[in-house]
Amino acid sequence: MTTAKIGVFDSGVGGLTVLRELYRQLPNESILYFADTARLPYGNRSQAEILQFVRQILLWMQQQGVKMAIMACNTSSALALETVRCEFDFPVLGVILPGARAAVAVGKRIGVIATPATAASNAYRRAIQEVDPKVQVWQVGCPAFVPLIEQNRINDPYTYEIAQEYLQPLLQQQIDTLVYGCTHYPHLAPILRRILPKTVTLVDPAVHVVAAAVQELDLLGLKNHQGAKPTRFGVSGCPQQFARLSVQWLGCTPAVEQVCLPVPMPLQSVPIESID
Numbered sequence: 001m002t003t004a005k006i007g008v009f010d011s012g013v014g015g016l017t018v019l020r021e022l023y024r025q026l027p028n029e030s031i032l033y034f035a036d037t038a039r040l041p042y043g044n045r046s047q048a049e050i051l052q053f054v055r056q057i058l059l060w061m062q063q064q065g066v067k068m069a070i071m072a073c074n075t076s077s078a079l080a081l082e083t084v085r086c087e088f089d090f091p092v093l094g095v096i097l098p099g100a101r102a103a104v105a106v107g108k109r110i111g112v113i114a115t116p117a118t119a120a121s122n123a124y125r126r127a128i129q130e131v132d133p134k135v136q137v138w139q140v141g142c143p144a145f146v147p148l149i150e151q152n153r154i155n156d157p158y159t160y161e162i163a164q165e166y167l168q169p170l171l172q173q174q175i176d177t178l179v180y181g182c183t184h185y186p187h188l189a190p191i192l193r194r195i196l197p198k199t200v201t202l203v204d205p206a207v208h209v210v211a212a213a214v215q216e217l218d219l220l221g222l223k224n225h226q227g228a229k230p231t232r233f234g235v236s237g238c239p240q241q242f243a244r245l246s247v248q249w250l251g252c253t254p255a256v257e258q259v260c261l262p263v264p265m266p267l268q269s270v271p272i273e274s275i276d
């Protein structure tokens with residue numbers, strides 16, 4: 001047993017959909033939540049940038065003594081998880097594999113809505129077809145969604161219009177399942193539900209990454225049985241803006257601090273001239 005915190009991070013308020021699941025499935029765990037709001041959206045970034053950001057965040061979380069970290073961000077999970085997970089001495093979980101497994105359990109014609117970077121990485125198609133190569137997968141990049149959510153324009157008629165546009169190619173393929181391939185998108189659930197036929201099952205990887213975290217904590221004997229401390233929130237951008245936006249999902253105004261992330265040491269390399 002350990003009372004150390006679980007670190008959770010995203011570019012912004014998307015990770016709150018994972019936090020919500022942590023509160024539901026692991027009510028005794030204390031959480032450290034970080035949102036890289038100064039550098040969002042992640043979905044248009046290169047792999048090199050995402051790797052650098054993720055290393056900085058995990059290094060900071062290590063300094064804060066976390067026992068586990070959850071990448072509550074599909075873009076980071078798609079572009080950085082495989083590379084960084086062996087660089088830290090605590091388990092690092094991503095959302096894509098748990099989401100893909102859950103989707104294959106219910107669907108045969110699976111649509112994935114994601115950031116442009118996640119869609120282009122093909123991470124969901126690979127993960128789904130590794131489990132079942134016969135399942136068909138269509139991935140759509142939705143660049144406008146994260147900025148609209150972060151600007152609190154969820155109920156703006158434009159958000160509904162653009163959602164119709166993004167879902168159109170998936171509806172044409174008669175998908176039976178839709179995966180939220182970005183942790184921000186469950187915040188759009190009421191809108192997406194209005195557009196999708198009732199027969200389409202929505203899969204939220206947040207539910208399944210937290211189920212995986214429960215198993216991992218059990219396996220490693222790291223569960224906390226003493227009761228949770230209040231969640232600590234850190235951001236790289238404006239704390240007040242994050243607090244104002246997130247109150248609608250948290251049910252209260254959180255105390256948010258501004259965090260200055262560490263700059264990681266460059267990986268040691270041997271200069272070519274010094275090799276005989």
Ligand SMILES: N[C@H](CCC(=O)O)C(=O)O
Pocket residue numbers: 010011012014015040041042043044072073074075076115118146181182183184
């Ligand atoms: N919520 C994140 C990041 C979105 C973004 O910043 O573009 C994801 O799941 O990909």
